[in-house]
Amino acid sequence: MQVLVATEKHFKAYQGADLIPWAEYGADEQEEPAAPKAHRLLRSMTVSDFTKMMTKEYGAEEGTLRPWIMVNRQNGTVRPDHPLTWPDMTLEEAANKFSTRTGGFRVFLEAAEKDADGKPIWPSEEPVSAPSSPMTNGNAMTMQQQQQQRPIMIFLKYFDVDKQQLNGLGHIYMSPLDKAEKIAPHILRIMGWEEGVSLELYEEIKQTYIERMKPKNTLIASEIQDGDIIVFQRHLSEDEQVSIRQIQPTASLTAVEYYDFLVNRLFVHFTPKVWPAQTFQVQNDDQAVFKIALSRKDGYDALAHKVAEHLSSVATKPVEPSHLRFTTVNNQSGKPRTVVKRLQGSTMASILLGGSAGYGGYSYSQPQAPDHLYYEVLEMSLTDLEQRKNVRVVLLSEGITKEDPCDLLIHKQATFKEVLAALQKRASLPDEIMDQIRFYESHQNKVYKILPLNQSVLALNEFMTLYAERIPEDEANLNEENGDRLTPCFHFEKEPSKSHGAPFLFMVKGGEAFKDAKDRLSKRTGIKGKNLEKVRFAVVKGGQNYSRPVWIEDEDVLSEKLQDGDHLGLEHANRNRSNWIKYESLNIR
Structure with a gap:
């Protein structure tokens, strides 16, 4: 057996x-x-x-x-x-x-x-008969009297507030008639503490029921019996509680709080969302992935504090809780899923398990991992980040052939003056060209409008593509009296509805033959030689998708063929046509 x-x-x-x-x-x-x-x-x-x-x-x-x-x-x-x-x-x-x-x-x-x-x-060596049959009332009273005289074995546990640990200490024997306060001398002796240390005593009735003991009550009045567990801790003054909270904001200050943590404890794995990270370094690379114990009741702030505390112990410099951001993990692919929002009332239970139930509260597949989160150490606090908007700017260079997407975090109340400053810092643009940078929006690969520097960031349309470019030198000589004007241009393949590439603005000179304008277009777009010969040019009325292109010949005068609102179209094969075909094939029924 x-x-x-x-x-x-x-x-x-x-x-x-x-x-x-x-x-x-x-x-x-x-x-x-x-x-x-x-x-x-x-x-x-x-x-x-x-x-x-x-x-x-x-x-x-x-x-x-x-x-x-x-x-x-x-x-x-x-x-x-x-x-x-x-x-x-x-x-x-x-x-x-x-x-x-x-x-x-x-x-x-x-x-x-x-x-x-x-x-x-x-201490409890008095003979006790093996129970076999029900006893008479008289014998029961005798047994009760014997039990009141026989010492009982009590187990002691120590809750260390500083270390946030609960450890078994050993066992002692006490008379059932002793008062609870008589346990204190035994504790002081075992712990090696001086007399006068103030203690708090709790009975561990069960994991979810921890009751504070009354010092003046006897053990028999407190219903203490063989095998019962009494938990003790140092009594904390208000100043000591404040001091601990400053060092460990999420610490349990009483045994009751710590047992509640144990009941709701879950171990969560943390992985850096981007590695190597630019915002922090750990002493050893394997320390970037870790596992810590959290409570299902912990809110977002408690989560951030505990993760920051761990990271600070392994990183080369302290990590601020306010600079941490978390992302849930797809349970099947293991890839990042959704950013965890810092909502009032949210808990680890709702962050890891919330929203997973299907019809009738049941779910056949968990969409996100219940014990795994990605983390990021941000350059700014999460509060500051929430006041900012991600502005993606596509910086054009080498004509319009080179596109460099830049994600910029800009304050929501800012204007494009701040966007320009952030773009200069990100792309290392020289000071002497900053007054020559132009922003414009596009929709469906067509220029929508030019944005002035006093344009509000908050008013940006998320469905538009934002471009930035250095204004071409020839636009400095634009003379409206001579019929010069800026015309929006776009690329398309076969028909205007199949637009592609980066749209741009081109200065049309009054009375200029298209043959001469084509040379300037080559310089403007960066399309040269044989590639330029493959391009056909057309006037697209109003820039409409289903407008019939009016093809342009070399002897045509472009300023005369273009009316207000018209676009200049460049018809040529789409370099990313394979991607476009792949996209189209997904829509075939």
Whole structure:
């Protein structure tokens, strides 16, 4: 038969609720030092032989170990109930009489303290008969009186507020008639603390029910019995609480708060969204990916503080919580999904699990990973970022043949004067050409309008493409009195509805033959030689998609053929035609 054995060593290594994690039996000792040890033993082995075997295995002196029966309580906990004091009872008999079928036979080995002569001390060694049949009222009263005189075994746990840890400390014996405050001297002795240290005592009734004890109540009045767990911590003054909050804003200040954290604890994996990152560096690359414990009740700020605290411990410089941004993870592809918004009332439960339910509250596939987030360390605070707008500017150079997209974070209340300054910084533009930069919007690859520097960023249309270019030199000589004007131009293939490429503005000179204008168009667009010979030019009335092109010959005067609102079209093959065909094929039914 299988016997699960736990010792005080396991209890001291445990940092969770209840005595030890019985379900973790058989786990590797390095990974789970609190896990009980499983033994395969003969059913006929007596309690006496079992105790001797355990004494030898754990290197204890003879007579210093005593097994206790572990029982399932009604509140779901597993605690020691009474010692196995019947040496000739077999393990099978003990299991049938005291244990449950579902829990298996579980034993806690108590190590005795020694007196001055080196003999083991068992404070609760008064004989207790093995329960067999219901007792009479008279006998029950006698047993109750005996129980009030017999010392009870109490387990102690210490909640360290500074380290945010809960550890088993050991066990003590107390009289049921002692007041709760009498536990304090035992704690001070074990911890090596001076007298006068103020303590707070709590009874761990179950994982979700931690009750503060009244110091003047007796243990029997507090319903303390063998195997109960009492948690203690230092009492914190208001100044100490404020000081801890400044260092650890998300710290639990009481054992009750920490147990609530344990109940709602989840471990979340964090991966940098972009790596290597420009905004921070870690001491070792493998430290950029990590896992930390969070509570399902933690809000966005608590999430940011805990991640920043961890990153600051491994990064080359401190990371500010306000500069962190998180993104959920697609459960199937592992790629970034959606940016987590900093909403009031949001929790880790809603961030990781919210919105995943399907019809009737059920979901057949989880759209996002329930234990994984991407993170970014931003150049500015998230609050500042929320006041900014991402403005994508396509910078044109080498005519219009080279396109360089630039994403700029601009304050929502700013104008294009600030956009110009940000573009100069991003693209390293020289100061002497800054007054020659022009912005214009396009829609469906056609010029929509020129944007002045006092244009509001907030008024930008997200469906427009924004271009920036250096104004061509010949526009400096534009003379409206001579019939010169700026005309919008666009590229198309076969028909105006199939526009492509970057549209642009071109100065049409009054009375100029198109043959001469074509040379300037070559310089303006960067299209030269044989490529230019493949281009046909046309007037597109109103720039309409379904307007019939009016083709232009070399001897035509462009200024005479173009009316107000007309566009100059350049008909040639689309360089990205393969991509366009791929896109079109997706729409074939």
